[in-house]
Amino acid sequence: MNINFKELANKYQTPYYVYDFDHITKQYEELKGAFKARKSLIAYAVKANSNLSVIKHLADLGAGADCVSIGEVKRALKVGIAPYKIIFSGVGKIDSEIKEALESDILMINVESDAELNRVELIAKELGKVARISIRVNPNIDPQTHPYISTGLHENKFGVDIDTAKRMYIQCKNSSSLDPVGMHCHIGSQLTQLEPIKESIKIVTDLVRNLKAIKIELSFVDIGGGLGIVYDDETLIDTKEYAQAVLENMFGLDITIICEPGRFMVGNAGTFVTKVLYEKVNGNKRFVIVDGAMNDLIRPSLYNAYHKIEVLNDNEEFSDCNLVGPICESGDFFAKNVQLQKTQHNDLVAIYSAGAYGFTMASNYNTRGKVAEIAVEKGIDRLIRKRETFEDIIALEEEFIK
Ligand SMILES: Cc1ncc(COP(=O)(O)O)c(C=O)c1O
Ligand SMILES: N[C@@H](CCCC[NH3+])C(=O)O
Numbered sequence: 001m002n003i004n005f006k007e008l009a010n011k012y013q014t015p016y017y018v019y020d021f022d023h024i025t026k027q028y029e030e031l032k033g034a035f036k037a038r039k040s041l042i043a044y045a046v047k048a049n050s051n052l053s054v055i056k057h058l059a060d061l062g063a064g065a066d067c068v069s070i071g072e073v074k075r076a077l078k079v080g081i082a083p084y085k086i087i088f089s090g091v092g093k094i095d096s097e098i099k100e101a102l103e104s105d106i107l108m109i110n111v112e113s114d115a116e117l118n119r120v121e122l123i124a125k126e127l128g129k130v131a132r133i134s135i136r137v138n139p140n141i142d143p144q145t146h147p148y149i150s151t152g153l154h155e156n157k158f159g160v161d162i163d164t165a166k167r168m169y170i171q172c173k174n175s176s177s178l179d180p181v182g183m184h185c186h187i188g189s190q191l192t193q194l195e196p197i198k199e200s201i202k203i204v205t206d207l208v209r210n211l212k213a214i215k216i217e218l219s220f221v222d223i224g225g226g227l228g229i230v231y232d233d234e235t236l237i238d239t240k241e242y243a244q245a246v247l248e249n250m251f252g253l254d255i256t257i258i259c260e261p262g263r264f265m266v267g268n269a270g271t272f273v274t275k276v277l278y279e280k281v282n283g284n285k286r287f288v289i290v291d292g293a294m295n296d297l298i299r300p301s302l303y304n305a306y307h308k309i310e311v312l313n314d315n316e317e318f319s320d321c322n323l324v325g326p327i328c329e330s331g332d333f334f335a336k337n338v339q340l341q342k343t344q345h346n347d348l349v350a351i352y353s354a355g356a357y358g359f360t361m362a363s364n365y366n367t368r369g370k371v372a373e374i375a376v377e378k379g380i381d382r383l384i385r386k387r388e389t390f391e392d393i394i395a396l397e398e399e400f401i402k
Pocket of ligand 1: 188189226227260261
């Protein structure tokens with residue numbers, strides 16, 4: 001990544017997110033290449049970074065979209081992703097979302113409970129449509145990641161157990177409004193161990209084969225997303241070994257593999273850039289206060305997540321400090337007890353690996369406008385989302401003041 005953060009700060013002010021689109025291209029090509037032996041679809045998990053220009057960039061490379069709300073489906077459609085490349089997952093789809101998904105004719109709905117399947121069946125019948133269904137299987141495998149982003153254990157709310165899944169496929173087969181086309185499994189995020197993925201894929205493919213034996217033939221296996229990235233010093237899953245593990249299990253099956261990476265595509269492409277406002281010392285505790293805050297990037301506050309941080313000045317005098325934002329919460333920090341150099345007003349601070357679940361988890365807490373988003377591609381920068389103004393924030397309330 002060769003991005004001049006200072007130049008961008010002068011041009012667009014701070015804080016901002018900047019995304020290296022060439023890195024996104026590289027990630028896409030690597031994963032797509034790993035699956036080249038098979039029919040495959042990389043359905044980008046839009047939740048990781050749903051900026052329209054980011055989705056469009058991936059769409060132009062050939063990606064589909066994994067969506068978790070009808071809003072995300074509409075974003076994907078808006079930038080030209082074909083409906084047959086769009087998947088809709090999530091444990092709590094509301095009727096209007098199911099209806100719109102069916103009307104948009106997307107590839108399939110990843111159904112996560114038998115109650116949801118009944119709703120989809122009913123709504124499809126009312127619309128006179130046949131709903132293409134994939135069932136999300138919960139294989140009860142520990143993905144060995146942060147508990148908040150683990151999704152493949154029975155104690156997590158996602159998917160259904162194998163026996164329920166089987167019953168649901170039979171319901172699909174017997175219904176004139178349901179067409180069972182796929183199977184889905186996603187065990188968690190920021191995965192760095194291949195073994196749990198292998199185990200879950202084995203469980204999924206065993207079920208695909210069992211279904212085949214009773215004449216339920218699926219066309220798609222959606223292996224979920226979850227591939228981890230480097231935040232600190234993680235050893236990553238090798239994408240070729242990952243693909244190999246998947247392909248080995250699919251032997252003899254005529255299946256298109258769908259993979260739903262979010263973080264892997266965009267995480268390391270993004271940097272959050274903020275500037276120093278003040279330094280202070282409380283007792284013997286040093287604080288560096290910047291203009292960005294937990295409302296812009298919540299991962300450190302929410303998961304105690306580590307992001308590499310760099311102060312962009314030449315000072316060589318480092319000491320322990322907490323890097324914090326202006327929000328009135330003690331939980332508003334980017335890092336605690338880190339060694340950072342002495343700063344001055346307006347020094348820039350780069351917070352790396354912020355391209356995934358950064359902007360998408362931002363809020364307007366403390367009536368702070370969401371920051372600008374910038375893309376850099378082949379050395380050229382462009383604004384891809386304007387900084388929100390006060391007027392933007394109050395727009396939906398103003399007319400109701402009595
Ligand atoms: C169903 C589903 N697919 C894909 C993803 C994308 O995950 P990640 O960003 O870890 O690749 C998620 C989020 O964990 C998910 O819940
Ligand atoms: N928001 C999480 C990832 C959630 C994955 C979605 N199922 C993160 O920042 O790491």
